[in-house]
Each structure stands twice: as C-alpha cells, then as structure tokens.
Amino acid sequence: MIPLYWFLAFSIALFCIGLFGVLARKNAIAMLMGIELMLNAVNINLIAFWRYFFAGDAQLDPTRAFAFVAIVFVAAAAETAVGLALIISVYRRRTTVVANDMNLMKG
Amino acid sequence: MILQILFIIIAVVTLVSAIFVVTAHKLMHAALWLVLALFGVAVLFAFLEASFFAVVQVLVYIGAIAILVIFAVMLTRRVMDDSGPQLIKGWWVALVGVGALFVGLLAALGTWVGFQAGPGPSPDPALLTQLGSDLVDPTKYAIPFEVASILLLAALVGAIYIAADKKGGKE
Amino acid sequence: MPNFWSDPFGFLIQWFNNLLLGWGLPGGTVQFIAYVVGAFILVAGSLFFCLLLIWAERKIGGRVQDRLGPNRVGPFGLVQAVADMLKIFTKEFVTPDGVDKVVYNLAPIMSVAAVILLWAVIPFTITFYGNDLNVGVLYLVAVGGLADLSIVMAGWSSNNKFALLGAFRAVAQLISYEVPLVISLLLPVMLSGSMKLNEIVRAQDVPFIVTAPIAAAIFFISSIAENGRAPFDLMEAESEIVAGFNVEYSGLKFGFFFVGDFLHAFTIAMLFSVLFLGGWRGPGADQIPILGFVYMMIKTSIMYFLGLLVRFSLPRFRIDQMMNINWKMLTPIALGAVMATAFVDKATANVLATTTPVLGVILRTLILLVTNGMVLWVASDLMGSVLTRKERRVVALEARPVARPEPPAAPIEPTEGEVS
Numbered sequence: 040m041i042p043l044y045w046f047l048a049f050s051i052a053l054f055c056i057g058l059f060g061v062l063a064r065k066n067a068i069a070m071l072m073g074i075e076l077m078l079n080a081v082n083i084n085l086i087a088f089w090r091y092f093f094a095g096d097a098q099l100d101p102t103r104a105f106a107f108v109a110i111v112f113v114a115a116a117a118e119t120a121v122g123l124a125l126i127i128s129v130y131r132r133r134t135t136v137v138a139n140d141m142n143l144m145k146g
Numbered sequence: 147m148i149l150q151i152l153f154i155i156i157a158v159v160t161l162v163s164a165i166f167v168v169t170a171h172k173l174m175h176a177a178l179w180l181v182l183a184l185f186g187v188a189v190l191f192a193f194l195e196a197s198f199f200a201v202v203q204v205l206v207y208i209g210a211i212a213i214l215v216i217f218a219v220m221l222t223r224r225v226m227d228d229s230g231p232q233l234i235k236g237w238w239v240a241l242v243g244v245g246a247l248f249v250g251l252l253a254a255l256g257t258w259v260g261f262q263a264g265p266g267p268s269p270d271p272a273l274l275t276q277l278g279s280d281l282v283d284p285t286k287y288a289i290p291f292e293v294a295s296i297l298l299l300a301a302l303v304g305a306i307y308i309a310a311d312k313k314g315g316k317e
Numbered sequence: 318m319p320n321f322w323s324d325p326f327g328f329l330i331q332w333f334n335n336l337l338l339g340w341g342l343p344g345g346t347v348q349f350i351a352y353v354v355g356a357f358i359l360v361a362g363s364l365f366f367c368l369l370l371i372w373a374e375r376k377i378g379g380r381v382q383d384r385l386g387p388n389r390v391g392p393f394g395l396v397q398a399v400a401d402m403l404k405i406f407t408k409e410f411v412t413p414d415g416v417d418k419v420v421y422n423l424a425p426i427m428s429v430a431a432v433i434l435l436w437a438v439i440p441f442t443i444t445f446y447g448n449d450l451n452v453g454v455l456y457l458v459a460v461g462g463l464a465d466l467s468i469v470m471a472g473w474s475s476n477n478k479f480a481l482l483g484a485f486r487a488v489a490q491l492i493s494y495e496v497p498l499v500i501s502l503l504l505p506v507m508l509s510g511s512m513k514l515n516e517i518v519r520a521q522d523v524p525f526i527v528t529a530p531i532a533a534a535i536f537f538i539s540s541i542a543e544n545g546r547a548p549f550d551l552m553e554a555e556s557e558i559v560a561g562f563n564v565e566y567s568g569l570k571f572g573f574f575f576v577g578d579f580l581h582a583f584t585i586a587m588l589f590s591v592l593f594l595g596g597w598r599g600p601g602a603d604q605i606p607i608l609g610f611v612y613m614m615i616k617t618s619i620m621y622f623l624g625l626l627v628r629f630s631l632p633r634f635r636i637d638q639m640m641n642i643n644w645k646m647l648t649p650i651a652l653g654a655v656m657a658t659a660f661v662d663k664a665t666a667n668v669l670a671t672t673t674p675v676l677g678v679i680l681r682t683l684i685l686l687v688t689n690g691m692v693l694w695v696a697s698d699l700m701g702s703v704l705t706r707k708e709r710r711v712v713a714l715e716a717r718p719v720a721r722p723e724p725p726a727a728p729i730e731p732t733e734g735e736v737s
Binding site for chain 2: 040041042043044045046047048049051052053055056057058059060062063064065066068069071072073075076079082083086087089090091092093094095096097101102103105106108109110112113114115116117118119120121123124125126127128130
C-alpha cells in the first residue's frame with residue numbers, strides 16, 4: 040500500500056526539477072522541455088488525487104478528474120507546437136536560440 | 147511490498163532522467179532523457195489505474211511532442227554547438243529557490259489531514275465509456291471539450307503560419 | 318484443466334501454473350513468473366517465426382518477378398533464412414567514428430521492441446492472449462508511434478548527413494500516416510462498442526470488412542505506409558539515398574531493423590484480420606479454441622500474401638505524391654466515413670432494435686454498406702478535381718533568358734618550328 044504523500048513528493052520534485060530547467064537553461068528549447076516536465080508533474084498530481092479519493096465512488100463524479108487531465112494534455116500539446124514554431128521562426132531570422140539574445144523589444 | 151519497491155524504482159528512474167534533461171550538455175541527449183522521463187510518468191499513470199491516460203501519455207507526449215522537440219533540436223543545430231556552459235550565470239540562485247520551493251510545498255502539504263491517506267476503492271472498468279459519454283454531454287464536459295478542440299485548431303493554424311517559409315518575405 | 322487436444326495453449330499454461338504451485342511458491346509470484354515466461358516464449362516464437370516469413374517473402378517475390386526464389390539451401394530453399402541469419406550473426410559491427418554510442422546501439426533494439434510489443438494484445442484464440450487491455454486499440458497506435466522515435470535515433474546518431482536526411486523523410490512519412498490510421502481504427506471501435514480487441518472479435522457476427530470497407534482499406538494502406546514497405550518505401554529507397562537511415566548499421570544491428578520490418582508486415586496482417594476479418598471466429602471456434610488459432614493463421618496468411626503482392630507490383634511513390642495521398646485523400650475520406658457511420662448507426666439503432674436479431678444484423682450491414690458506398694461516391698466526386706489539378710508551371714510561354722552566342726574563337730595558329 041502506497042500512501043498518498045509518496046506520489047505528492049514525487050510530483051513536487053518533478054515540478055521543481057522542471058522549474059529549475061526553465062529558470063537556469065540558456066537554450067529556449069531546453070526551457071520548453073522543462074515546461075513539459077512541469078505539466079507532467081501536474082498530471083501526476085491530478086491522477087493521484089483522483090485515484091486516492093474519487094475513483095471508486097460513483098456519487099463523487101469520478102470522470103471530473105479525467106476531463107481536467109485531458110484538458111491539460113491538450114494545452115501542453117498546443118503550447119509545445121506553437122512554442123517550437125516560434126523558436127524555429129526566430130532562429131530563421133536571427134540564427135540564435137539562446138533566450139537571452141532574443142532581446143529586440145528590450146526597453 | 148513489491149508494489150512499493152516497483153514504485154520507488156520507477157520514481158527514481160524518472161527523477162534521475164528529469165535531472166539529466168535539465169543538465170545535459172548536448173541538447174539531443176536532453177531530448178532523449180525527456181523521452182525516458184515521459185515514459186516513466188506513463189508507467190506511473192498505469193500504477194494509478196488510469197490506463198487510458200497511460201496510453202494517451204505515450205501516444206501524445208512521446209509519439210508527437212517528443213518527436214517535435216527532437217525535430218526542433220535538429221533544425222536549430224548549427225548555432226548551439228553544445229559547447230560551453232549550458233546553464234546561465236546565476237544558476238545557483240535558481241537551485242536555491244527551487245529547493246526552497248520543494249521544502250516549502252512539502253511542509254505546507256504535510257499539515258493537511260489527508261496527507262497520509264491510503265488508496266480508496268478501485269475504479270470501475272466501465273469508467274472509460276462513462277468518460278466518453280460525459281465528454282459530449284451538454285450538462286457535463288461538452289464545453290471544455292469544444293474549447294479544447296478550438297484551442298487545438300488555433301494552435302494548428304498558428305504554428306503553420308508562424309513556421310511557414312515565406313519565400314522572399316521579410317528578411 | 319482444459320483438454321490438451323482442444324486447447325493446447327490453455328493446457329500448457331495450466332500445467333505450468335500447477336507445477337510452480339506444487340513447488341510451494343505463493344500465488345502472486347507464480348503469476349508473475351508465468352507472465353515473464355509467457356512473454357519470453359511469445360517474443361522468441363515471433364522472432365523464430367520471422368525466419369519462415371523471410372523465406373515466404375523471397376519465394377513469393379521471386380515468383381511474382383518470374384523467377385524462382387531461393388531453392389538451393391534445403392528443400393525448396395527453406396533453410397535459406399537460417400543461412401542468412403548465420404551470416405548476419407558473424408558479420409563485424411563496423412561502428413563509424415563519431416557516433417553516439419548509446420543512442421546508436423539503442424535504436425535497432427527499440428525498433429524491434431516497438432513491433433513485438435504489438436503482440437501483447439492480439440487475441441490468438443478465445444482464451445489465449447497476452448493481456449486484454451481495456452484500451453487495446455489505443456495501445457496499438459501508441460506503441461506503433463515508438464517506431465518513429467527509433468528511426469530518428471538511428472538517423473541522428475549515425476553522424477552522417479544522408480542518414481539524417483533519410484530519417485527526416487521517414488519520420489515525416491510515419492507521423493503523417495498515423496492520422497488516417499487512428500481515424501480508421503475508430504470505426505471498429507464504434508461498431509463494436511469497446512476498445513478491447515477480444516470484444517471487437519466477439520462483436521463481428523458479420524466481419525467488419527463488410528460493414529466498414531472504407532475503414533478496412535484505409536487501415537491497410539496506412540499500415541503499409543507505417544511499415545515502410547513498397548510502394549511507400551521511401552525510407553529505405555536503395556536507389557536514392559543508399560539505404561536511408563540505416564546506412565551506418567552492419568551485421569546484427571542491421572539485421573534487427575530488417576527483422577523488425579518483416580515482423581511488422583506480419584503483425585499488420587494479424588491486426589487486420591483481428592479488427593476487420595473476425596480474428597479467431599469461424600465455425601466451431603468457440604468450443605475448440607485451437608480451431609480459432611487455425612482460422613486466425615489462415616486469415617493472416619491471406620492478408621500477408623495480399624501485402625506481398627502489393628509490394629512486388631507497385632513502383633515507389635515520390636514524397637510529394639505520398640503526402641498528397643495522405644492529406645488530400647485518405648484523411649478526408651476517413652473523416653467522412655467516421656461521421657457518416659456514426660450518424661447512420663445512431664439514427665437507425667432504435668428502428669433496428671425492434672426487428673429480430675438476425676434480420677437486424679443483416680439490415681444493419683446493408684445500411685452501413687450503402688453508407689460507405691455513398692461516402693466513396695461523394696469523395697471521388699469532390700476530389701477528382703482536386704487531385705488531378707495540374708500543378709506544373711507552363712514553361713514554354715515564360716520569357717527565358719536567351720544565351721548570348723559567344724564570339725567565334727580565334728583559330729589557334731601553330732607556332733613556327735613546332736611542327737611535329
């Protein structure tokens with residue numbers, strides 16, 4: 040029997056690793072990979088809570104968590120596609136993917 | 147007992163691959179470690195008896211998003227020659243902040259009453275058909291479903307337009 | 318204890334379980350060991366079966382091309398595949414300089430693993446299958462998507478521009494053809510009401526190839542494209558890019574890609590017969606499970622033979638023709654078929670429920686067949702103009718730069734005294 044806090048600790052750890060990736064990497068694509076890790080941590084969290092409290096009881100409307108997780112999947116896919124398209128487009132103009140160098144709008 | 151050992155193994159593998167994702171020198175290696183991390187998450191979904199999402203995770207994340215990331219890495223390869231430091235100058239600040247966040251979140255959740263709860267009863271196998279009918283039920287989740295499809299359409303059109311190679315366009 | 322003659326697989330499984338329990342192991346461990354041994358036997362069996370497949374392919378290919386296949390080694394050339402296997406085993410692993418060792422070695426393993434994992438959910442008889450997953454059909458698509466990853470890894474780690482180019486084209490083809498594959502897989506799921514493969518087989522009183530012929534055809538074509546066989550074999554076009562993404566692989570590593578390719582072709586035939594031809598269904602298969610296995614092998618062999626005929630008859634597609642076929646023909650037809658079938662099925666469900674079961678099944682089949690015919694008719698009407706639109710520029714009327722004639726060259730005068 041696995042208590043809930045194992046899953047919660049794992050998901051918080053994954054989220055923090057993803058956050059570190061976003062904050063500390065130079066390459067824009069590596070930042071996107073960190074964002075993917077964070078979104079996966081969120082998904083694990085949601086499913087863990089669903090399984091531990093909502094799964095077996097038909098009264099509690101167990102498909103609610105499924106709809107939430109499905110929307111997170113969709114949002115992650117859409118945001119990755121557009122983000123990568125933007126990065127490739129910027130690379131074409133200025134041949135750089137270092138996030139610090141994309142500073143044309145800097146005031 | 148054996149479930150706990152399996153969970154620890156899979157969680158350690160996933161966390162270690164996540165650490166390699168954010169610290170790998172070559173970007174391609176980072177992308178491949180990302181694939182392993184996503185696979186570990188899919189296995190954990192299967193652990194939590196959410197079989198549908200385990201398979202959808204492999205299908206969407208590994209089959210589509212990871213390949214997209216690998217494509218982007220290969221298409222922008224000339225510049226980031228994987229030499230020199232991969233982390234920005236102030237990375238230890240980020241490390242300290244992230245560590246503080248981890249400890250803080252764990253402490254905040256630790257005071258919650260359900261923290262040590264055991265698993266509830268198993269889900270009904272017919273939940274999958276229930277999900278299908280709920281997603282198109284107007285009193286339930288038809289609106290999020292439609293909004294998600296519009297979001298995907300917008301992302302599709304946007305990505306194609308942004309990444310399209312305009313011949314002789316703005317330089 | 319099932320009878321050995323009517324259900325040998327079940328008998329063997331039961332005997333093995335009893336043996337392990339007799340040794341005093343707890344029930345959970347017995348089940349785990351049984352799973353591991355069963356998986357191992359399934360994988361080994363499929364890989365050994367591949368030898369027969371290679372022989373069949375070369376013989377039939379030879380006959381189609383008006384020549385005998387291999388006929389020297391063993392009777393009818395049956396041992397040829399073993400000879401090939403021995404040759405590939407003993408070849409040296411030539412690893413080029415500068416490759417990424419781990420990724421380079423991992424790619425062929427993943428390529429074969431992605432195919433063998435498909436065998437885990439296929440129901441061979443009514444009782445013998447790996448695991449009847451609740452989301453079996455989705456699992457098939459997800460695991461099929463792992464093959465693209467192995468090709469990207471192979472192409473990138475080879476440190477070779479041609480390999481990378483081949484990998485790009487291959488992955489573009491594979492991820493494009495996943496779309497009509499998934500959409501056409503929706504139709505058996507809709508018609509049978511479940512994603513479990515055994516349920517789909519059980520629901521086929523009338524095989525789905527009759528009630529959903531468009532989905533069957535699109536599934537067949539997309540699967541051939543996913544596999545990378547002719548006419549979609551741009552991935553390994555030997556005349557164009559010198560074996561594409563696996564140009565730097567030699568010996569057993571190339572053998573792995575090769576085996577994966579052939580096994581995938583057979584797996585596609587098995588999946589088609591499970592999803593559309595009724596799998597293990599046939600007269601007497603419910604009571605005598607081994608008959609189900611025989612029927613399944615017969616149907617699979619027929620579909621494999623059909624795939625071989627297609628492979629050896631059609632020339633290769635260009636990449637733009639391939640993309641056109643996918644996005645302009647297969648995907649719209651698949652979407653149209655799904656929508657029409659869903660609409661018609663729901664609209665007539667109430668009416669058909671009032672008739673007798675046999676008449677209801679026949680009427681439903683006829684109505685769905687008519688629906689498919691109408692979708693095809695509408696599609697061919699609408700797309701005839703799109704697909705045959707001439708996209709070539711008219712070159713003759715453009716103003717082309719005219720070459721200025723050069724002034725005539727001065728004749729070379731032989732110098733005095735150099736007459737030879």
